[in-house]
Amino acid sequence: MNTRMCITCRGVIMPGQWASDPAVRATSTHPGCPTPEQEMDRLAAAGDWVEAERIQCLWDWALKPVPNQLARAAAWYASLGLAVLRLQPGGKTPYPGETIAQATTDPAQITAWWQDTPQANIAIATGRLVDVVNLDGPLGLANWGHLTHQPAPIGWAYTPSGHHLYLPAQQGRGCTHHQAPGLDYRGPGGWAVAPPSWSNTPRGPYLWRQPPNLGGPR
Numbered sequence: 473m474n475t476r477m478c479i480t481c482r483g484v485i486m487p488g489q490w491a492s493d494p495a496v497r498a499t500s501t502h503p504g505c506p507t508p509e510q511e512m513d514r515l516a517a518a519g520d521w522v523e524a525e526r527i528q529c530l531w532d533w534a535l536k537p538v539p540n541q542l543a544r545a546a547a548w549y550a551s552l553g554l555a556v557l558r559l560q561p562g563g564k565t566p567y568p569g570e571t572i573a574q575a576t577t578d579p580a581q582i583t584a585w586w587q588d589t590p591q592a593n594i595a596i597a598t599g600r601l602v603d604v605v606n607l608d609g610p611l612g613l614a615n616w617g618h619l620t621h622q623p624a625p626i627g628w629a630y631t632p633s634g635h636h637l638y639l640p641a642q643q644g645r646g647c648t649h650h651q652a653p654g655l656d657y658r659g660p661g662g663w664a665v666a667p668p669s670w671s672n673t674p675r676g677p678y679l680w681r682q683p684p685n686l687g688g689p690r
């Protein structure tokens with residue numbers, strides 16, 4: 473969010489380069505790197521539709537930065553009934569001195585948090601309405617595909633290292649690490665870093681592939 477990232481090589485785009493080169497701004501890539509269109513063509517030819525769609529999401533996100541988008545997203549999740557907590561900017565852990573037990577749907581508290589820390593990432597508490605399966609890398613996605621009798625996801629986000637599948641909360645199911653290689657389950661007491669949270673790594677932000685559909689009013 474503070475640093476522009478080249479969509480295809482994932483290196484940093486220097487602010488001067490972004491400011492001076494319209495082609496860099498239009499593609500969010502370095503001169504000489506594959507453009508998002510070229511990269512999507514390459515991935516589609518290789519049959520990797522999931523990664524091609526992730527590139528499309530990254531590009532959309534780069535072209536349409538929205539002011540206060542973290543605060544807006546946090547308020548939107550709360551309006552859906554999802555309890556949220558602020559996380560450290562660019563990170564996955566709660567803001568210093570706060571815990572996931574403080575996650576809330578209270579609009580006043582959420583406004584106060586993001587007014588104080590506009591770049592704070594967003595946690596959605598799991599085990600309350602939704603659970604989240606964290607799939608790390610291609611292995612996680614493959615192993616999820618091999619599991620049977622899993623509920624259909626009600627939301628799907630890209631993470632810097634894989635995917636988050638949002639499922640209806642399943643009572644009594646806790647957090648299990650490495651349920652299968654590359655696969656963690658987040659239930660009561662856990663949380664998921666939610667879009668459009670950003671990452672200190674060069675892998676880019678969390679993005680919705682399919683925003684949560686909780687079946688209620690929007």
Ligand SMILES: [Zn+2]
Binds near residue numbers: 482501
């Ligand atoms: Zn590049």
